[in-house]
Amino acid sequence: MKLFDYYRSSAAYRLRIALALKGIPAEQVSCHLRHGEQHSPAYRRLNPQGLVPSLTVGETVLTQSLAILEYLDETHPEPPLLPGDALGRARVRSLAQLVACDIHPLNNLRVLKYLKDPLGQSQVTIDAWIGHWILEGFAALETRLARDSDTGSWCHGNTPGLADCVLIPQLYNARRFSVPLEAFPTLLRIDAQAAAHPAFHAAHPAQQPDAEPGA
Amino acid sequence: MKLFDYYRSSAAYRLRIALALKGIPAEQVSCHLRHGEQHSPAYRRLNPQGLVPSLTVGETVLTQSLAILEYLDETHPEPPLLPGDALGRARVRSLAQLVACDIHPLNNLRVLKYLKDPLGQSQVTIDAWIGHWILEGFAALETRLARDSDTGSWCHGNTPGLADCVLIPQLYNARRFSVPLEAFPTLLRIDAQAAAHPAFHAAHPAQQPDAEPGA
Numbered sequence: 001m002k003l004f005d006y007y008r009s010s011a012a013y014r015l016r017i018a019l020a021l022k023g024i025p026a027e028q029v030s031c032h033l034r035h036g037e038q039h040s041p042a043y044r045r046l047n048p049q050g051l052v053p054s055l056t057v058g059e060t061v062l063t064q065s066l067a068i069l070e071y072l073d074e075t076h077p078e079p080p081l082l083p084g085d086a087l088g089r090a091r092v093r094s095l096a097q098l099v100a101c102d103i104h105p106l107n108n109l110r111v112l113k114y115l116k117d118p119l120g121q122s123q124v125t126i127d128a129w130i131g132h133w134i135l136e137g138f139a140a141l142e143t144r145l146a147r148d149s150d151t152g153s154w155c156h157g158n159t160p161g162l163a164d165c166v167l168i169p170q171l172y173n174a175r176r177f178s179v180p181l182e183a184f185p186t187l188l189r190i191d192a193q194a195a196a197h198p199a200f201h202a203a204h205p206a207q208q209p210d211a212e213p214g215a
Numbered sequence: 216m217k218l219f220d221y222y223r224s225s226a227a228y229r230l231r232i233a234l235a236l237k238g239i240p241a242e243q244v245s246c247h248l249r250h251g252e253q254h255s256p257a258y259r260r261l262n263p264q265g266l267v268p269s270l271t272v273g274e275t276v277l278t279q280s281l282a283i284l285e286y287l288d289e290t291h292p293e294p295p296l297l298p299g300d301a302l303g304r305a306r307v308r309s310l311a312q313l314v315a316c317d318i319h320p321l322n323n324l325r326v327l328k329y330l331k332d333p334l335g336q337s338q339v340t341i342d343a344w345i346g347h348w349i350l351e352g353f354a355a356l357e358t359r360l361a362r363d364s365d366t367g368s369w370c371h372g373n374t375p376g377l378a379d380c381v382l383i384p385q386l387y388n389a390r391r392f393s394v395p396l397e398a399f400p401t402l403l404r405i406d407a408q409a410a411a412h413p414a415f416h417a418a419h420p421a422q423q424p425d426a427e428p429g430a
Contacts, residue, residue: 048358051317064308066312066316067305070308071301071302086289089285089289091282093279093281093282097281098264101320102264102320104316105321106326119340129334140264
């Protein structure tokens with residue numbers, strides 16, 4: 001397997017966590033987003049969206065991080081990323097999608113670039129945009145996690161799973177943009193636990209071969 | 216089951232297609248997005264994000280349309296929305312997520328409202344924004360569908376599935392905003408087929424009890 005990766009991509013970071021949790025070896029190929037390497041014709045042939053991550057499995061190229069997480073869980077079931085019951089799986093997927101559909105895409109690099117040009121927005125306005133969607137999403141997530149009896153020491157029960165693979169990179173991202181997090185004690189509790197977990201540590205942007213100073 | 220629905224919500228439309236394909240009865244409860252009913256305290260207790268759809272299953276409230284589609288497929292397996300092999304499932308999920316993560320959230324009502332206020336963008340600029348993300352996503356989707364041998368008369372093979380449940384509402388949405396579609400012959404071919412399919416017809420916004428003129 002080859003993982004087309006970028007140290008600071010939070011969608012790629014999700015996959016690095018899952019690969020580390022399951023002990024699956026994958027060759028990392030860095031695709032430097034700030035240098036536009038995702039737009040090269042060769043990469044676009046692999047991934048017509050020009051986004052990371054992509055994961056090659058033999059001749060097949062997998063795209064979209066949530067689809068890849070499900071694939072990894074189906075083909076390498078231990079330890080599982082999803083619970084054994086359908087309602088539990090629906091809960092975990094919905095927590096992951098709250099972040100992956102309703103926070104992250106709004107703050108992706110291509111969107112921030114569009115806000116700058118052609119929309120002509122200032123960096124202050126763009127930073128407010130980033131914070132707005134993170135805070136709105138995290139408020140709903142905190143409400144759900146704090147009230148649900150299914151929440152354990154992780155998002156669902158007492159082992160890390162799919163929702164944690166998605167939440168932790170979004171928390172990293174929030175800190176990068178100095179978004180205040182004190183209103184989200186349950187998210188911070190899970191984040192502190194992840195910081196002490198070897199798989200989450202190994203997947204952290206600062207630990208990647210293409211990391212730059214400040215990661 | 217109760218489906219908290221809005222005729223023009225493309226995320227709710229996905230679920231209506233799946234419910235119709237599988238013949239699952241669900242009571243529709245309209246949540247008028249333009250009137251802000253999704254922000255009522257009662258609805259926020261069900262769905263802290265204040266978004267539709269939500270689906271109640273007994274006392275449990277399910278949120279996030281892709282998670283609910285997977286739940287419906289797991290609990291009502293016939294006809295299946297996902298193929299039988301892991302690589303096929305990864306492909307179908309990635310096609311669905313290309314739309315559900317990288318097109319739809321950027322054009323959701325709450326985002327268009329933010330562009331208007333506080334960002335002060337004109338309707339012309341907002342319409343260009345909508346078109347930009349649809350065209351960018353559809354271009355990648357057309358490339359993938361046109362080149363992949365797994366594409367059949369539907370997105371994957373010759374029966375409608377999860378990716379079609381997500382694609383067809385996005386095409387409806389594109390037409391609402393007068394986005395030109397002639398560059399996407401494969402998408403249009405699948406759309407024409409869906410228009411002639413009873414489940415897709417029943418799920419169409421114009422067929423819903425809360426439809427307004429022009430749907």
